[in-house]
Amino acid sequence: MLKISDSTTFYIVCPANYASGGPEDLHQMALALKETGKKVFMHYLNYDQEKFSSPVHKEYEHYDIPYCEKIENSALNVMIFPETFSIFIWEKNYSKIQKVIWWLSVSNFFASLKAWEENFKENPPKLKHRLLGKIKLPTIRNVKKSKVSHLAHSYFSVDFLQKNGIKTIGKISGYMEDMFLTGKDYTSEKKDIVTYNAVKNKDFLENIKKITPEIHWLPMINMTLDEVADCMKSAKVYVDFGHHPGREKMPREACLLDCCLIIGKEGSAAYKEDVPIKDEYHFEKTEQNIPLIVEKIKDCLANYDSKIKDFSNYKSELLEEKKVFYEKINQIFETK
Known part of the structure; x- marks a missing residue:
């Protein structure tokens, strides 16, 4: 279970400059945490600085959530990943922080896994040199063995996780505007x-x-x-x-x-x-x-x-x- 104190900072991992149901749910979670008195930041990944002046998509500016490029890698803090970014749970910069995978979808998890598998096949020397073996493919087996908590979003994801022997800390679904x-x-x-x-x-x-x-x-x-x-x-x-x-x-x-x-x-x-x-x-x-x-x-x-x-x-x-x-x-x- 998560250990949360008054000193805990939450980091919500989200794709930069991308609007869809998943990123909206991630911003909703950040807002809810903020409104309940928690310290929270968006942590945007895949940010193209040459193309965009800010990592925040215009549809989510009204949430008014601060964002950061670096996180405090402490066991006091919590980092929440969408399932499509589960490959980053092995990053050295996130080694100590408490991690949660929020299964916003099931199908998109497998689509992202396929993309990473193809990437590893096409660029093995470069990736091995860059990752130094610290990042693994986020297969169900590897994710299951990792020290992360799991949060379901739908009964579809609840059923999927249960069938794969993965315990959850709960189920949270987003809401409408x-x-x-x-x-x-x-x-x-x-x-x-x-x-x-x-x-x-x-x-x-x-x-x-x-x-x-x-x-x-x-x-x-x-x-x-x-x-x-x-x-x-x-x-x-x-x-x-x-x-x-x-x-x-x-x-x-x-x-x-x-x-x-x-x-x-x-x-x-x-x-x-x-x-x-x-x-x-x-x-x-x-x-x-x-x-x-x-x-x-x-x-x-x-x-x-x-x-x-x-x-x-x-x-x-x-x-x-x-x-x-x-x-x-x-x-x-x-x-x-």
Whole structure:
């Protein structure tokens, strides 16, 4: 277990100048620690100084979290790594500090591991000389043997860690931005629109779109959070057949803004604990299911007023996420 005192400093490891669900969760954790009286810094890695004047992405400037390039490598302090940066837990500069891997996703862990494996194969002499054997590939076996704590983010990651014999110190999931947490009823603003994340839904959804020209499809791509919110406020249906490496934010945002959800079953979406929707809105991504998916989309458009009631419990649960997040932060990182 972690040993936390009034003298503990927290360092949150985060990719520099990169905006996505994971980095947002990392900034949320830093803010929660700061607001509960902890000393905390962001520790950005992979910062391109020639390209950017600051390692802080503009979307996270409002969190107002201080950052540092060097850390105090002390057993009093705590360093929190996203699973995609787990290779750095063996860095000599972090040898004494208490380390936590926060499993924001499972799929992205394996994607990053594959990238590091390829890097090691392509540049073995350079890497061996630079790392002096102090850094290992973050395979499950190596991570399991290391002296780090583990924190889950989704039931997908809880299940994955349990199956690999890795104990956790708890589970903390991020929450939605305040613009999605109004608790308002948006049903009166709805139009016959179906929206989706155009970046994470490609060929499979394109096949559905081709046979439904009568449906008004509205893709979300290169949008600000405000634009995403406006899009969801007007749409009756949100469709997502992406790979769901962790608890995806967009389906939760859509539910909070009163969209009916039609979701696939890849990654965390396969777990009812992560996506607690009725089976009639949950589909395997197969060609055979396309007619059923189209039928359900049209059902939601035609009978929206009754269908949206099926998501009221999930919306209520999501409105409590921020409160639960802070409770978990206090519980897991309590001063002993």
